[in-house]
Amino acid sequence: MTPSPELRASVAVIRDAVTRAVQASSLRRVGDEIDISAMTVRSFIHEGNEPQARTLRKLRAWFADHAAQWAAAGEHEARILVDLLLNFYPKAVHVRVERNFLDERERSFRELGLEPPAWIATLRAELPPSEDEAMRPGVENGPDFR
Known part of the structure; x- marks a missing residue:
């Protein structure tokens, strides 16, 4: 519960x-x-x-x-927070750090028995595909296996 x-x-x-x-x-x-x-x-x-x-x-x-209202509105605040945190890292690793941050937030919510807020999926969807995702057929911007 x-x-x-x-x-x-x-x-x-x-x-x-x-x-x-x-x-x-x-x-x-x-x-x-x-x-x-x-x-x-x-x-x-x-x-x-x-x-x-x-x-x-x-x-x-x-x-x-x-x-519930604030959770929906939290996307803007989450984006600002992530952007601020990324400033502590070199630009070359921003995507990896952001992906790891979002993965950890999602894991944390699930471990507490909570549904992760929608902003996690929204921010993750804005990231370019990871190398693993890019290698799977059918992933947008991935390699063309034709």
Whole structure:
């Protein structure tokens, strides 16, 4: 059974998500979505205290409801992260490093019993075929065996 996203999210991750939601909207609107007061949202964001158990349950439920939206939007952020990481490597190995990074992320999700996010497949599809893939018939840009 896949663990519930609300059970995996730390308070720090939820706090960051609430902060971003407030920046994109307002304290009142986000409070209404979570079913807590705007002042509670403000306190959660700015004071950094551990919320009461009831409030934390509401925050985790809100986070879980919104996680699917963020996962879809994560492709842009993932692309930026990969591009930043690649800057630590010589250009000659960028494709190999990116492929390895994506393979490791996918493996990590699967080991945790989670479905890998779509951005992994999307970014992988943008890479040129590896030498192994290029040797298989029918692979675009691979050798022509006619």
